[in-house]
Amino acid sequence: MSKILKKLYSSKWGRLVLKILTAPALSKAAGCFLDSRSSVALIPLFIKSAGIDMTEVEPTDWQSFNEFFTRRLKEGMRPVDTDAASFISPCDADLSVYPIKDGSFFMVKGVRYSIGDLVKNKLIADTFKDGQCLIFRLSVNHYHRYVFPESGFKSRDIKIPGILHTVQPVATEAQNVYAQNSREYCVIKTDTAGPVVFMQVGAMLVGRISNDYPNPGRVHRGEEAGKFLYGGSTVIVLIKKDRVEIDEKIIKASKEHKEYPVRLGMKIGEIK
Numbered sequence: 125m126s127k128i129l130k131k132l133y134s135s136k137w138g139r140l141v142l143k144i145l146t147a148p149a150l151s152k153a154a155g156c157f158l159d160s161r162s163s164v165a166l167i168p169l170f171i172k173s174a175g176i177d178m179t180e181v182e183p184t185d186w187q188s189f190n191e192f193f194t195r196r197l198k199e200g201m202r203p204v205d206t207d208a209a210s211f212i213s214p215c216d217a218d219l220s221v222y223p224i225k226d227g228s229f230f231m232v233k234g235v236r237y238s239i240g241d242l243v244k245n246k247l248i249a250d251t252f253k254d255g256q257c258l259i260f261r262l263s264v265n266h267y268h269r270y271v272f273p274e275s276g277f278k279s280r281d282i283k284i285p286g287i288l289h290t291v292q293p294v295a296t297e298a299q300n301v302y303a304q305n306s307r308e309y310c311v312i313k314t315d316t317a318g319p320v321v322f323m324q325v326g327a328m329l330v331g332r333i334s335n336d337y338p339n340p341g342r343v344h345r346g347e348e349a350g351k352f353l354y355g356g357s358t359v360i361v362l363i364k365k366d367r368v369e370i371d372e373k374i375i376k377a378s379k380e381h382k383e384y385p386v387r388l389g390m391k392i393g394e395i396k
Contacts, residue, residue: 163189204346204389215270217260218383276314321362
């Protein structure tokens with residue numbers, strides 16, 4: 125699959141094919157099938173190919189593939205760190221942390237991203253100058269529900285329509301993916317870490333981001349915030365300068381251009 129993706133993102137004919145594959149209409153059509161009863165037949169094959177640990181999963185009579193893909197885990201499978209000074213991972217993912225340099229830019233796999241392009245709001249972008257950008261990349265084998273990373277008062281959800289590139293590294297090396305893909309975000313005025321941007325980014329065949337709390341209101345650390353339907357997806361968290369000290373092991377991995385595996389609820393940093 126990685127060889128095919130590389131061809132798509134590096135050749136002229138591949139880029140033409142990508143115009144079709146990244147169109148939201150294709151993801152919508154795929155989503156309709158994956159919501160259907162017929163798609164249940166795909167579940168056993170997916171469990172085997174993705175290596176899903178079924179001992180963690182709450183047994184359910186799934187009525188569609190997407191019901192399984194957004195499956196719930198058994199109680200206690202993802203304990204949330206309760207230390208007030210801990211900053212937690214909002215999801216199961218492979219994490220990379222990047223400093224926001226030159227005021228409002230960060231680099232991913234050699235591609236320069238503007239915070240302004242990402243959030244489409246200059247005031248919000250300016251708030252996070254010289255801060256940190258945390259990118260949680262979910263693969264198909266990950267648990268696809270996510271929680272709020274900290275308690276506080278959230279804004280209304282802001283939806284930015286776009287196209288739907290894959291979030292695999294081969295795509296992030298070739299395209300400004302996160303600033304192009306469909307995405308939703310809110311700003312949480314947290315109790316302990318200052319304002320935090322909490323963003324969900326769709327990916328190829330993942331046109332639907334299902335957030336449980338689209339309106340302004342009080343939210344709590346570890347409270348389920350929503351889920352992604354089928355495919356790989358991304359959660360992005362923006363943190364202000366000098367508010368959270370991310371774990372040294374995670375920073376070291378990111379400097380070596382490696383992703384660090386994290387789980388929902390685990391401590392990934394210390395709130396200053």
